[in-house]
Amino acid sequence: MGVKNVEVEVPPTNLEVEFKILLTSGAVEFIAAMASKFNPKVDEILSNRTIKKLGLDEGEKLPDFPIETQYIREMEWTCAPLPPRLRKRHVDLGDVSPANTNHFERSLQSNAQGVQTDFDDGHCPSWPNQLLGHYNVYRAVHGEIPGVPSIANAPILMLRPRAWNMTEHNILVDGRKIPGPLFDFALLTYHNAKLLWESGSGPFFYLSKVESYMEARLWNELFIWSQSKLGLPRGTIKATVLIENVLAAFEMHEILYELREHSAGLNCGIWDYSASFINKFGGRREFILPDRSKYVNMQRHFLKSYMDLVIQTCHQRGTLATGGMSALLLPKTEENTNGYHAVLERVAREKLQEIEAGVDGFMVFDLGLIHPMQQLFARFAPTDNQLHVKRENVNVTRKDLLEMPSGGVTLEGLKHNVSVGILFIEAWLRGKGHFFYKGRVEDSATAEISRSQVWQWLRHCTTLENSDKVVSRHLIRKLISEFISDTLANSDFQANPQQQLPLVTAATIFEEVVTQRYFTQFITTYLSEAHEMQKQKSLPHPLVSKL
Numbered sequence: 073m074g075v076k077n078v079e080v081e082v083p084p085t086n087l088e089v090e091f092k093i094l095l096t097s098g099a100v101e102f103i104a105a106m107a108s109k110f111n112p113k114v115d116e117i118l119s120n121r122t123i124k125k126l127g128l129d130e131g132e133k134l135p136d137f138p139i140e141t142q143y144i145r146e147m148e149w150t151c152a153p154l155p156p157r158l159r160k161r162h163v164d165l166g167d168v169s170p171a172n173t174n175h176f177e178r179s180l181q182s183n184a185q186g187v188q189t190d191f192d193d194g195h196c197p198s199w200p201n202q203l204l205g206h207y208n209v210y211r212a213v214h215g216e217i218p219g220v221p222s223i224a225n226a227p228i229l230m231l232r233p234r235a236w237n238m239t240e241h242n243i244l245v246d247g248r249k250i251p252g253p254l255f256d257f258a259l260l261t262y263h264n265a266k267l268l269w270e271s272g273s274g275p276f277f278y279l280s281k282v283e284s285y286m287e288a289r290l291w292n293e294l295f296i297w298s299q300s301k302l303g304l305p306r307g308t309i310k311a312t313v314l315i316e317n318v319l320a321a322f323e324m325h326e327i328l329y330e331l332r333e334h335s336a337g338l339n340c341g342i343w344d345y346s347a348s349f350i351n352k353f354g355g356r357r358e359f360i361l362p363d364r365s366k367y368v369n370m371q372r373h374f375l376k377s378y379m380d381l382v383i384q385t386c387h388q389r390g391t392l393a394t395g396g397m398s399a400l401l402l403p404k405t406e407e408n409t410n411g412y413h414a415v416l417e418r419v420a421r422e423k424l425q426e427i428e429a430g431v432d433g434f435m436v437f438d439l440g441l442i443h444p445m446q447q448l449f450a451r452f453a454p455t456d457n458q459l460h461v462k463r464e465n466v467n468v469t470r471k472d473l474l475e476m477p478s479g480g481v482t483l484e485g486l487k488h489n490v491s492v493g494i495l496f497i498e499a500w501l502r503g504k505g506h507f508f509y510k511g512r513v514e515d516s517a518t519a520e521i522s523r524s525q526v527w528q529w530l531r532h533c534t535t536l537e538n539s540d541k542v543v544s545r546h547l548i549r550k551l552i553s554e555f556i557s558d559t560l561a562n563s564d565f566q567a568n569p570q571q572q573l574p575l576v577t578a579a580t581i582f583e584e585v586v587t588q589r590y591f592t593q594f595i596t597t598y599l600s601e602a603h604e605m606q607k608q609k610s611l612p613h614p615l616v617s618k619l
């Protein structure tokens with residue numbers, strides 16, 4: 073299929089140099105060729121998602137391990153051997169938006185094993201952020217950042233393009249906006265893949281929000297096509313799939329099988345996975361998820377079963393199983409020694425449970441947690457990985473994966489979800505993909521679970537725990553109003569009146585989302601498509617340049 077027309081949005085003010093370096097004629101041709109070839113397959117997987125969702129909404133039977141692929145689960149096979157730099161993945165830094173230049177550079181100066189270079193959960197994909205983020209990756213790979221080690225000696229870049237639900241609004245190929253992950257993956261591989269391969273440092277990827285083995289097959293086809301176009305040996309690209317969706321949990325063997333030449337394993341994380349239950353089954357009362365702050369953690373049966381199955385599956389197939397990210401932040405004041413040790417002990421306790429379960433690594437956000445967590449591995453799992461931990465005693469069934477935790481809905485939990493949801497939208501409107509709140513980093517994953525729970529509790533008129541109050545629009549509005557009043561009274565907002573409007577706007581959008589008649593699949597898609605926040609801030613005029 074030939075490319076007839078490509079339109080690229082003009083560069084944002086002050087990013088003209090970055091635009092020129094990144095969006096060369098060769099890079100744009102590569103992006104366009106990829107989009108032209110794979111657009112129909114992206115449309116197909118998104119259509120399949122919609123059809124499956126409609127079936128679940130109409131009472132279709134709940135998911136199960138597919139009969140048609142049983143032979144894959146029963147066959148003897150393993151993934152291709154891991155390259156040397158991927159064999160030890162004890163502690164990665166997570167949610168590192170490359171558009172946050174200071175944090176990205178500090179991450180590359182750290183002694184973490186890897187850096188989740190995130191264009192997805194912890195990143196807001198405005199046009200300026202996209203260009204700056206890709207430019208910073210380019211500088212890191214090409215050795216152009218002063219004070220940062222060469223790419224062969226820095227932590228490995230685990231490049232995380234956007235998920236399939238996101239669109240890149242600033243490039244049209246044959247009159248259509250292109251899928252966000254194709255833009256990210258194409259630009260990352262075109263400029264960086266060969267240098268990463270030559271240095272033994274990649275290219276390595278995280279793949280977000282994969283829902284089926286057919287989606288893994290599409291990624292594998294993208295890898296093969298890109299390697300051929302760029303003159304790289306087949307199997308050079310390696311990817312870790314994030315099992316963030318309950319449907320994907322039933323197809324883990326199949327996902328690894330599709331990517332067996334290119335697999336770096338699977339990853340499990342708590343909040344996107346938990347939110348996917350509401351996404352897929354939220355209209356059913358038997359799937360009401362209780363207050364996440366009080367009743368949802370990795371020791372609850374449905375999450376423990378999911379993590380055990382990830383570990384067993386990966387190690388059976390000779391590849392790595394990694395855990396989620398600790399979002400806790402160490403206190404910044406040196407005097408707060410009690411608070412520092414309390415956070416450290418909590419993170420160590422939670423992550424030791426994952427190590428004992430057999431994970432090969434996990435992520436933290438706070439750079440101060442890298443060394444203590446590496447020491448935890450050195451003490452309790454001193455080998456490079458735990459591939460020898462086969463978990464042969466694990467027998468996870470469909471019932472185990474679908475068992476909802478007991479517990480109710482608390483007023484404090486409702487308030488917390490309202491706060492996180494509003495503050496995430498407010499951050500997004502300011503071009504930020506994450507924010508700090510009550511000693512934690514919050515991103516789109518926690519925003520998803522927060523707004524999903526509010527929608528579900530409202531949808532089922534759930535009664536609050538130890539109360540006769542029902543979750544209603546009136547109650548949600550009251551809590552929104554109280555949160556806005558309290559927040560605007562904060563000294564930071566008093567000193568910066570220009571920040572008040574985005575907060576009020578965010579509260580309005582949050583109420584829109586949680587009172588939708590039908591569940592909004594992804595909050596980031598809603599913000600990007602419905603509000604197109606990425607357009608107006610920095611573009612001097614609507615003209616486009618053509619290839």
